Amino acid sequence: MGKCEQCIIKQFNSLKSLTKDELMRISSCKTSKTIKKGEVIFEEGDTLNGVYCVKDGVCKLSKLSENGKDQIVKMVVKGQLLGQRSLISNESSNLQAVALNDMEVCFIPKSEIIADLQKNPKFSFDVLQDMAHDLKEADDIIVNMAQKSVKQRLAETLIYIHNNFGVNPDGTLSVLLSREDYASIVGTATESAIRVLSQFKKEGLITTVGKFIKIEDLNGLSRVE
Amino acid sequence: MGKCEQCIIKQFNSLKSLTKDELMRISSCKTSKTIKKGEVIFEEGDTLNGVYCVKDGVCKLSKLSENGKDQIVKMVVKGQLLGQRSLISNESSNLQAVALNDMEVCFIPKSEIIADLQKNPKFSFDVLQDMAHDLKEADDIIVNMAQKSVKQRLAETLIYIHNNFGVNPDGTLSVLLSREDYASIVGTATESAIRVLSQFKKEGLITTVGKFIKIEDLNGLSRVE
DNA sequence: AATAAAATATGATATTAGTCATGATTTATT
DNA sequence: AATAAATCATGACTAATATCATATTTTATT
16 A cells, blocks of 8 residues: 555645654555445535545535535545545535546545644645635635526536646547536536537537547637627 | 723634634734725735624625626624635635625734634634635535525525524614625526515515515525425 | 605516427447 | 447427616615
């Protein structure tokens, strides 16, 4: 099993602020896991006994609305932590986490994280900055949901995925989402998401290869109204 | 000028975790301000040089959407802190803050807060918990925006204000919002907000006394579809 | 008190997005 | 390879909400 001290992934998240000692202690109590595409990492309401450090893959965080539809609130990729919020609030999770492709994660027990938060102000400040960033992103999503059309939201989602999660060698978006997932990010009906994607295709903004989507006109997409 | 050590307001926010020493230092460098209803506390893009501790009154935090409409993202009341997020991210504010009624606030300089965050793990953890709570609320708003109707969102807003900000002796909501503000919370056109309120009135769910709104049937409101 | 300005209210109409139905593809399973 | 199941796609129709127009009422200003 890999050692946290030497793991390059931690550079991308708050774990980088831990001391060598703290990292060694975490290394000795963490467990590595492989998670298959589609697998549920945790459910809404689950009590989390630690955080996950995502070494590879992507997952979606969603919440079930009262009308029975899932709303994707955030996507977590390689390098990020998963589950900090519930841990810090000492509450059960308000979100469900499902793997969007095969994942490699390390599970770090709660006790270790909490101890480090209380001892190491640098780590704690780093987690705080992470959370502040998430909160800002959430604010932006609220405004978009409230004020923009489905078309605009879907265009922005494509751009976001393109910019943040990258593309395959052939230029298609590397994170493969179903049309239902897109609908669930944008907050619309699956049929509406499909329709809008079809329209983008007709307008030459994107092309599709099976389920894969390739952005052909980033500028055009960003100007969608 | 009041002393932070003796101020009861701090019980309601993370400042309660500061030591007597830290509070005395803050007390000596803070400034008290009175802010009139409608006054802008800070603008989107402003660099904040500290946080505000709200001693009295309520303000709205909003963000200007690209279509020119303001979206209210959160309301901050007596007892809460204002401006922590930007301070922690070390970024300019992503939101505008406007007083909804006359306010009493204390302004605490950035340097002091940052120093305390770095020295006092208890304080830092407390701020972290606050932020985690805000993030959870933001998640809920995203889901509501995406999945619920204007009618449902407005009903929930009324209930939220009723439960969190209280009522006047005559039972009307103590926070007085314009119809435009309601629209801006719910994310709809002002006319739509007005229409829905009229409908609630016809259905006996609320009554209005001028601008004031009184919830007559809390149960009914929570069952709106 | 008179006037102007702003906020509230409501109708008519247009636009957006949701729902239901149905068919075509793609993917998984036997 | 054949079948079943899931996903994607599109049409027809409906419901929700936005927009524009115009009163009415309330609040601010002279």
